[in-house]
Amino acid sequence: MSKLVAMREMSVRAREIALEPFKLALDLPKDVISLSVGEPGFETPEFVREAAKKAIDDLYTHYTPVTGYADLRKAISDKLRRDNSLTYDPEKEIVVTPGSAIGVHQAMLTLLDPGDQILITDPAWFHYDVLANLCGAEPVRSPVKFEGDVPSLDLEATERLVTKKTKAIVLNNPMNPMGTSFSEDVLKEVGEFAEKHNLWIISDEVYEKIVYPPNKHISPATLPGLKERTLTSNGMSKGYVLPGFRIGYLAGPPDILERVGALMGYMLVCASSMSQRAALVALTDPRMEPFIKETIVQYAKRRKLVLDTLTGVRGISLHPPQGTFYAWIDITGTGMSSMKFTKKLAEEQKVGVMPGPLFGKQGEGHIRISFATPEDKLKVGLERFRDFVIDHTTNM
Numbered sequence: 001m002s003k004l005v006a007m008r009e010m011s012v013r014a015r016e017i018a019l020e021p022f023k024l025a026l027d028l029p030k031d032v033i034s035l036s037v038g039e040p041g042f043e044t045p046e047f048v049r050e051a052a053k054k055a056i057d058d059l060y061t062h063y064t065p066v067t068g069y070a071d072l073r074k075a076i077s078d079k080l081r082r083d084n085s086l087t088y089d090p091e092k093e094i095v096v097t098p099g100s101a102i103g104v105h106q107a108m109l110t111l112l113d114p115g116d117q118i119l120i121t122d123p124a125w126f127h128y129d130v131l132a133n134l135c136g137a138e139p140v141r142s143p144v145k146f147e148g149d150v151p152s153l154d155l156e157a158t159e160r161l162v163t164k165k166t167k168a169i170v171l172n173n174p175m176n177p178m179g180t181s182f183s184e185d186v187l188k189e190v191g192e193f194a195e196k197h198n199l200w201i202i203s204d205e206v207y208e209k210i211v212y213p214p215n216k217h218i219s220p221a222t223l224p225g226l227k228e229r230t231l232t233s234n235g236m237s238k239g240y241v242l243p244g245f246r247i248g249y250l251a252g253p254p255d256i257l258e259r260v261g262a263l264m265g266y267m268l269v270c271a272s273s274m275s276q277r278a279a280l281v282a283l284t285d286p287r288m289e290p291f292i293k294e295t296i297v298q299y300a301k302r303r304k305l306v307l308d309t310l311t312g313v314r315g316i317s318l319h320p321p322q323g324t325f326y327a328w329i330d331i332t333g334t335g336m337s338s339m340k341f342t343k344k345l346a347e348e349q350k351v352g353v354m355p356g357p358l359f360g361k362q363g364e365g366h367i368r369i370s371f372a373t374p375e376d377k378l379k380v381g382l383e384r385f386r387d388f389v390i391d392h393t394t395n396m
Contacts, residue, residue, distance in 0.1 A: 033381040041372040055277035066265040068096025092254040100235030100248035119169040123359035151180035168200035174323025177368040181322035209239025211323040245275040315393035325372040332365040349384040
Protein backbone atom coordinates (compact mmCIF):
# COMPACT_ATOMS: atom_id res chain seq x y z
CA MET A 1 0.00 0.00 0.00
CA SER A 2 1.41 3.38 -0.98
CA LYS A 3 1.98 6.10 1.60
CA LEU A 4 -0.59 8.30 -0.17
CA VAL A 5 -3.30 5.63 0.04
CA ALA A 6 -2.50 4.97 3.70
CA MET A 7 -2.84 8.68 4.52
CA ARG A 8 -6.19 8.83 2.74
CA GLU A 9 -7.46 5.96 4.87
CA MET A 10 -6.46 7.59 8.15
CA SER A 11 -8.98 9.68 10.05
CA VAL A 12 -8.58 13.44 10.26
CA ARG A 13 -8.04 13.18 14.02
CA ALA A 14 -5.15 10.75 13.52
CA ARG A 15 -3.51 12.87 10.84
CA GLU A 16 -3.76 16.07 12.86
CA ILE A 17 -2.36 14.78 16.18
CA ALA A 18 1.08 16.30 16.76
CA LEU A 19 3.88 13.76 17.17
CA GLU A 20 6.61 16.22 18.12
CA PRO A 21 5.86 16.65 21.87
CA PHE A 22 6.60 13.01 22.65
CA LYS A 23 9.75 12.99 20.55
CA LEU A 24 11.05 16.08 22.36
CA ALA A 25 10.25 14.63 25.78
CA LEU A 26 10.92 10.92 25.41
CA ASP A 27 12.98 10.30 22.28
CA LEU A 28 16.15 12.28 22.97
CA PRO A 29 19.61 10.87 22.13
CA LYS A 30 21.31 9.11 25.04
CA ASP A 31 24.01 11.76 25.33
CA VAL A 32 21.45 14.54 25.91
CA ILE A 33 20.61 15.53 29.49
CA SER A 34 16.82 15.63 29.59
CA LEU A 35 15.21 18.56 31.39
CA SER A 36 12.03 17.86 29.47
CA VAL A 37 10.24 14.86 30.96
CA GLY A 38 7.46 15.46 33.48
CA GLU A 39 8.16 12.30 35.47
CA PRO A 40 9.10 12.22 39.17
CA GLY A 41 12.81 11.75 39.70
CA PHE A 42 12.33 9.05 42.34
CA GLU A 43 11.46 5.36 42.40
CA THR A 44 8.07 4.06 43.51
CA PRO A 45 8.32 3.16 47.23
CA GLU A 46 9.26 -0.46 47.84
CA PHE A 47 6.16 -1.18 49.94
CA VAL A 48 3.97 -0.10 47.01
CA ARG A 49 5.95 -2.23 44.57
CA GLU A 50 5.57 -5.19 46.91
CA ALA A 51 1.81 -4.61 47.03
CA ALA A 52 1.68 -4.80 43.23
CA LYS A 53 3.62 -8.08 43.24
CA LYS A 54 1.40 -9.50 45.95
CA ALA A 55 -1.69 -8.52 43.98
CA ILE A 56 -0.57 -10.78 41.14
CA ASP A 57 0.14 -13.65 43.55
CA ASP A 58 -3.27 -13.10 45.15
CA LEU A 59 -4.84 -13.39 41.69
CA TYR A 60 -5.98 -9.81 41.31
CA THR A 61 -5.64 -10.45 37.60
CA HIS A 62 -9.26 -10.19 36.48
CA TYR A 63 -11.62 -7.40 35.52
CA THR A 64 -12.59 -5.08 38.34
CA PRO A 65 -15.84 -3.17 38.79
CA VAL A 66 -16.02 -0.54 36.05
CA THR A 67 -15.70 2.29 38.59
CA GLY A 68 -12.87 0.56 40.50
CA TYR A 69 -12.60 -1.63 43.57
CA ALA A 70 -14.90 -0.50 46.38
CA ASP A 71 -12.10 -0.36 48.97
CA LEU A 72 -9.98 1.85 46.70
CA ARG A 73 -12.89 4.22 46.08
CA LYS A 74 -13.38 4.37 49.86
CA ALA A 75 -9.67 5.19 50.32
CA ILE A 76 -9.94 7.93 47.68
CA SER A 77 -13.01 9.34 49.44
CA ASP A 78 -11.10 9.34 52.74
CA LYS A 79 -8.14 11.04 51.08
CA LEU A 80 -10.32 13.76 49.58
CA ARG A 81 -11.92 14.41 52.98
CA ARG A 82 -8.58 14.39 54.80
CA ASP A 83 -6.42 16.33 52.35
CA ASN A 84 -8.89 18.48 50.43
CA SER A 85 -11.86 18.99 52.78
CA LEU A 86 -14.12 17.43 50.15
CA THR A 87 -16.86 14.91 50.84
CA TYR A 88 -17.72 12.46 48.08
CA ASP A 89 -19.77 9.27 48.26
CA PRO A 90 -17.39 6.46 47.20
CA GLU A 91 -20.31 4.48 45.77
CA LYS A 92 -21.76 7.16 43.52
CA GLU A 93 -19.35 10.08 43.19
CA ILE A 94 -15.93 8.55 42.49
CA VAL A 95 -14.62 6.65 39.46
CA VAL A 96 -11.15 5.11 39.31
CA THR A 97 -9.46 5.86 35.98
CA PRO A 98 -6.33 4.60 34.16
CA GLY A 99 -4.40 7.78 34.96
CA SER A 100 -5.50 11.38 35.52
CA ALA A 101 -5.38 12.24 31.80
CA ILE A 102 -8.09 9.65 31.16
CA GLY A 103 -10.11 11.24 33.96
CA VAL A 104 -9.92 14.60 32.21
CA HIS A 105 -10.83 13.02 28.88
CA GLN A 106 -13.79 11.13 30.38
CA ALA A 107 -14.99 14.36 31.99
CA MET A 108 -14.83 16.13 28.61
CA LEU A 109 -16.61 13.28 26.85
CA THR A 110 -19.37 13.37 29.45
CA LEU A 111 -19.86 17.15 29.43
CA LEU A 112 -19.16 18.24 25.84
CA ASP A 113 -21.06 17.78 22.61
CA PRO A 114 -19.44 18.21 19.20
CA GLY A 115 -19.27 21.93 18.48
CA ASP A 116 -19.16 22.95 22.15
CA GLN A 117 -16.31 25.15 23.32
CA ILE A 118 -14.10 24.62 26.36
CA LEU A 119 -11.83 27.22 27.93
CA ILE A 120 -8.23 26.10 28.46
CA THR A 121 -5.53 28.31 29.90
CA ASP A 122 -2.78 29.66 27.67
CA PRO A 123 -0.28 28.20 28.30
CA ALA A 124 -1.48 24.75 29.42
CA TRP A 125 -0.49 21.09 29.24
CA PHE A 126 -0.70 20.31 25.53
CA HIS A 127 -2.89 17.23 26.04
CA TYR A 128 -5.95 19.31 26.90
CA ASP A 129 -6.37 20.72 23.39
CA VAL A 130 -6.05 17.27 21.84
CA LEU A 131 -8.47 15.67 24.31
CA ALA A 132 -11.03 18.40 23.58
CA ASN A 133 -10.61 17.94 19.84
CA LEU A 134 -11.12 14.19 20.20
CA CYS A 135 -14.51 15.01 21.73
CA GLY A 136 -15.36 17.16 18.71
CA ALA A 137 -15.15 20.26 20.91
CA GLU A 138 -13.28 23.49 20.25
CA PRO A 139 -10.56 24.50 22.72
CA VAL A 140 -10.51 28.25 23.37
CA ARG A 141 -7.44 29.59 25.14
CA SER A 142 -7.79 31.81 28.23
CA PRO A 143 -4.58 33.81 28.83
CA VAL A 144 -2.64 33.61 32.09
CA LYS A 145 -1.23 36.88 33.37
CA PHE A 146 1.10 37.94 36.18
CA GLU A 147 1.02 40.82 38.62
CA GLY A 148 4.52 40.64 40.00
CA ASP A 149 4.96 36.95 40.74
CA VAL A 150 1.23 36.37 41.33
CA PRO A 151 -0.48 34.43 38.51
CA SER A 152 -4.13 34.72 37.53
CA LEU A 153 -6.40 34.29 34.54
CA ASP A 154 -7.05 37.33 32.40
CA LEU A 155 -10.81 37.13 32.88
CA GLU A 156 -11.41 40.43 31.09
CA ALA A 157 -9.87 38.97 27.94
CA THR A 158 -11.59 35.63 28.55
CA GLU A 159 -14.98 37.36 28.82
CA ARG A 160 -14.67 38.32 25.17
CA LEU A 161 -14.08 34.69 24.22
CA VAL A 162 -17.23 33.26 25.79
CA THR A 163 -20.11 32.32 23.48
CA LYS A 164 -23.34 30.38 23.83
CA LYS A 165 -21.34 27.28 22.96
CA THR A 166 -18.86 27.70 25.83
CA LYS A 167 -19.61 24.93 28.30
CA ALA A 168 -16.59 24.32 30.56
CA ILE A 169 -13.20 25.49 31.75
CA VAL A 170 -10.15 23.37 32.58
CA LEU A 171 -8.02 24.39 35.56
CA ASN A 172 -4.67 22.76 36.26
CA ASN A 173 -3.48 23.84 39.69
CA PRO A 174 -0.56 23.75 40.38
CA MET A 175 0.01 24.22 36.67
CA ASN A 176 2.08 22.48 34.05
CA PRO A 177 4.00 24.14 32.37
CA MET A 178 4.35 27.36 34.38
CA GLY A 179 4.86 25.97 37.87
CA THR A 180 2.23 28.42 39.11
CA SER A 181 -0.21 27.89 41.98
CA PHE A 182 -3.43 29.89 41.88
CA SER A 183 -4.41 31.54 45.16
CA GLU A 184 -7.80 31.21 46.81
CA ASP A 185 -8.72 34.74 45.67
CA VAL A 186 -7.92 33.87 42.05
CA LEU A 187 -9.90 30.63 42.25
CA LYS A 188 -12.87 32.52 43.70
CA GLU A 189 -12.76 34.92 40.75
CA VAL A 190 -12.67 32.00 38.32
CA GLY A 191 -15.53 30.37 40.21
CA GLU A 192 -17.63 33.53 39.97
CA PHE A 193 -16.83 33.66 36.26
CA ALA A 194 -17.94 30.03 35.88
CA GLU A 195 -21.17 30.71 37.76
CA LYS A 196 -21.88 33.82 35.69
CA HIS A 197 -21.57 31.88 32.44
CA ASN A 198 -22.93 28.56 33.80
CA LEU A 199 -19.69 26.69 33.07
CA TRP A 200 -18.49 23.36 34.33
CA ILE A 201 -15.05 23.33 35.95
CA ILE A 202 -12.72 20.41 35.24
CA SER A 203 -10.09 20.70 37.95
CA ASP A 204 -6.88 18.75 37.24
CA GLU A 205 -5.08 18.51 40.58
CA VAL A 206 -2.45 15.89 39.80
CA TYR A 207 0.38 18.15 41.13
CA GLU A 208 -1.43 19.01 44.38
CA LYS A 209 1.25 17.43 46.60
CA ILE A 210 4.08 19.40 45.01
CA VAL A 211 3.62 22.92 46.38
CA TYR A 212 6.28 25.16 47.92
CA PRO A 213 5.54 27.28 51.02
CA PRO A 214 3.96 29.71 51.56
CA ASN A 215 1.76 28.55 48.68
CA LYS A 216 -1.06 26.13 49.47
CA HIS A 217 -3.13 23.86 47.27
CA ILE A 218 -6.85 24.64 47.19
CA SER A 219 -9.45 22.51 45.44
CA PRO A 220 -12.01 24.69 43.60
CA ALA A 221 -14.81 22.37 44.71
CA THR A 222 -14.26 23.53 48.32
CA LEU A 223 -15.27 27.08 47.45
CA PRO A 224 -18.87 28.23 47.97
CA GLY A 225 -21.24 27.14 45.22
CA LEU A 226 -18.62 25.35 43.11
CA LYS A 227 -18.82 21.70 44.17
CA GLU A 228 -21.93 21.01 42.12
CA ARG A 229 -20.30 22.38 38.94
CA THR A 230 -16.82 20.89 39.44
CA LEU A 231 -15.31 17.57 38.37
CA THR A 232 -12.10 16.95 40.31
CA SER A 233 -9.48 14.88 38.51
CA ASN A 234 -6.38 13.57 40.24
CA GLY A 235 -3.91 10.74 40.01
CA MET A 236 -1.08 8.81 41.61
CA SER A 237 1.67 9.57 39.08
CA LYS A 238 3.22 12.77 40.40
CA GLY A 239 2.87 13.17 44.17
CA TYR A 240 2.80 9.46 44.98
CA VAL A 241 5.42 8.48 42.36
CA LEU A 242 3.37 5.79 40.61
CA PRO A 243 3.65 7.06 37.00
CA GLY A 244 3.79 3.69 35.24
CA PHE A 245 0.91 2.26 37.26
CA ARG A 246 -1.53 4.54 35.39
CA ILE A 247 -4.03 5.13 38.19
CA GLY A 248 -6.16 8.21 38.68
CA TYR A 249 -9.66 9.13 39.74
CA LEU A 250 -12.50 11.50 39.02
CA ALA A 251 -14.91 12.87 41.63
CA GLY A 252 -18.07 14.87 41.04
CA PRO A 253 -21.87 14.96 41.06
CA PRO A 254 -23.46 11.48 41.03
CA ASP A 255 -25.49 11.90 37.82
CA ILE A 256 -22.34 12.92 35.93
CA LEU A 257 -20.15 10.22 37.50
CA GLU A 258 -22.72 7.55 36.62
CA ARG A 259 -22.25 8.44 32.96
CA VAL A 260 -18.47 8.65 33.35
CA GLY A 261 -18.57 5.10 34.68
CA ALA A 262 -20.61 3.95 31.69
CA LEU A 263 -18.18 5.56 29.24
CA MET A 264 -15.27 3.95 31.11
CA GLY A 265 -16.89 0.56 30.76
CA TYR A 266 -17.37 0.84 27.01
CA MET A 267 -14.00 2.39 26.25
CA LEU A 268 -11.57 0.98 28.81
CA VAL A 269 -13.50 -1.66 30.81
CA CYS A 270 -11.62 -0.76 34.00
CA ALA A 271 -8.31 0.42 35.42
CA SER A 272 -5.60 -2.18 35.96
CA SER A 273 -6.46 -4.54 38.82
CA MET A 274 -2.87 -4.84 40.08
CA SER A 275 -2.36 -1.08 39.91
CA GLN A 276 -5.53 -0.52 41.92
CA ARG A 277 -4.20 -2.75 44.72
CA ALA A 278 -0.92 -0.82 44.71
CA ALA A 279 -2.80 2.49 44.78
CA LEU A 280 -4.82 1.32 47.79
CA VAL A 281 -1.59 0.77 49.71
CA ALA A 282 -0.19 4.12 48.55
CA LEU A 283 -3.27 5.88 49.92
CA THR A 284 -3.52 4.01 53.22
CA ASP A 285 -0.03 2.95 54.32
CA PRO A 286 1.39 5.37 56.96
CA ARG A 287 4.82 5.13 55.34
CA MET A 288 3.61 7.11 52.32
CA GLU A 289 3.27 10.49 54.05
CA PRO A 290 6.94 10.75 55.12
CA PHE A 291 7.98 9.50 51.69
CA ILE A 292 6.01 12.30 50.00
CA LYS A 293 7.39 14.90 52.41
CA GLU A 294 10.94 13.84 51.62
CA THR A 295 10.34 14.08 47.86
CA ILE A 296 9.08 17.65 48.36
CA VAL A 297 12.23 18.48 50.32
CA GLN A 298 14.31 17.18 47.42
CA TYR A 299 12.26 19.05 44.81
CA ALA A 300 12.66 22.23 46.86
CA LYS A 301 16.45 21.75 46.78
CA ARG A 302 16.37 21.30 43.02
CA ARG A 303 14.09 24.32 42.67
CA LYS A 304 16.67 26.35 44.61
CA LEU A 305 19.39 25.04 42.29
CA VAL A 306 17.39 26.28 39.29
CA LEU A 307 16.92 29.73 40.80
CA ASP A 308 20.52 30.02 42.02
CA THR A 309 21.90 29.03 38.62
CA LEU A 310 19.59 30.95 36.29
CA THR A 311 18.34 34.02 38.14
CA GLY A 312 20.08 37.15 36.89
CA VAL A 313 21.50 35.56 33.75
CA ARG A 314 21.27 38.12 30.96
CA GLY A 315 18.82 37.17 28.23
CA ILE A 316 16.44 35.09 30.35
CA SER A 317 14.04 35.54 33.25
CA LEU A 318 11.69 33.38 35.27
CA HIS A 319 9.09 33.52 38.02
CA PRO A 320 10.01 31.29 40.99
CA PRO A 321 7.98 28.06 40.67
CA GLN A 322 5.21 27.90 43.27
CA GLY A 323 4.41 24.25 42.66
CA THR A 324 5.14 21.27 40.35
CA PHE A 325 8.69 20.46 39.25
CA TYR A 326 8.70 22.82 36.27
CA ALA A 327 10.25 26.20 35.58
CA TRP A 328 8.85 28.42 32.83
CA ILE A 329 11.68 30.51 31.41
CA ASP A 330 11.37 33.64 29.26
CA ILE A 331 14.12 33.43 26.63
CA THR A 332 13.09 36.43 24.49
CA GLY A 333 16.27 38.24 25.51
CA THR A 334 18.30 35.74 23.52
CA GLY A 335 16.68 36.86 20.27
CA MET A 336 15.81 33.26 19.39
CA SER A 337 12.43 31.67 18.86
CA SER A 338 11.49 28.97 21.34
CA MET A 339 11.99 26.19 18.79
CA LYS A 340 15.32 27.53 17.57
CA PHE A 341 16.52 27.86 21.17
CA THR A 342 15.42 24.29 21.94
CA LYS A 343 17.12 22.77 18.90
CA LYS A 344 20.38 24.72 19.26
CA LEU A 345 20.57 23.94 22.99
CA ALA A 346 20.26 20.22 22.25
CA GLU A 347 22.79 20.39 19.42
CA GLU A 348 25.41 22.56 21.11
CA GLN A 349 25.09 21.72 24.81
CA LYS A 350 23.29 18.35 24.74
CA VAL A 351 20.42 19.55 26.95
CA GLY A 352 16.77 18.81 26.18
CA VAL A 353 13.95 21.22 27.08
CA MET A 354 10.36 21.76 25.87
CA PRO A 355 9.60 24.74 23.61
CA GLY A 356 6.87 27.02 24.94
CA PRO A 357 4.58 27.12 21.86
CA LEU A 358 3.70 23.47 22.44
CA PHE A 359 1.69 24.74 25.42
CA GLY A 360 -0.11 27.60 23.63
CA LYS A 361 0.46 30.76 21.62
CA GLN A 362 1.58 32.67 24.74
CA GLY A 363 4.37 30.13 25.05
CA GLU A 364 6.38 31.67 22.21
CA GLY A 365 9.52 33.18 23.68
CA HIS A 366 9.52 30.67 26.54
CA ILE A 367 10.77 27.17 27.28
CA ARG A 368 9.83 24.73 30.02
CA ILE A 369 12.37 22.77 32.01
CA SER A 370 11.69 19.94 34.43
CA PHE A 371 13.78 19.83 37.59
CA ALA A 372 12.50 16.36 38.50
CA THR A 373 15.78 15.21 36.96
CA PRO A 374 18.24 13.68 39.50
CA GLU A 375 20.25 16.46 41.15
CA ASP A 376 23.66 15.56 39.70
CA LYS A 377 22.35 15.60 36.12
CA LEU A 378 20.23 18.67 36.83
CA LYS A 379 23.28 20.61 38.03
CA VAL A 380 25.23 19.81 34.86
CA GLY A 381 22.22 20.49 32.64
CA LEU A 382 21.56 23.88 34.25
CA GLU A 383 25.21 24.90 33.95
CA ARG A 384 25.19 23.98 30.27
CA PHE A 385 21.90 25.88 29.85
CA ARG A 386 23.40 28.97 31.52
CA ASP A 387 26.57 28.77 29.42
CA PHE A 388 24.49 28.44 26.24
CA VAL A 389 22.51 31.59 27.10
CA ILE A 390 25.67 33.51 27.98
CA ASP A 391 27.38 32.45 24.76
CA HIS A 392 24.45 33.60 22.67
CA THR A 393 23.85 36.95 24.39
CA THR A 394 27.37 38.31 24.95
CA ASN A 395 27.54 40.01 21.58
CA MET A 396 23.99 41.36 21.55
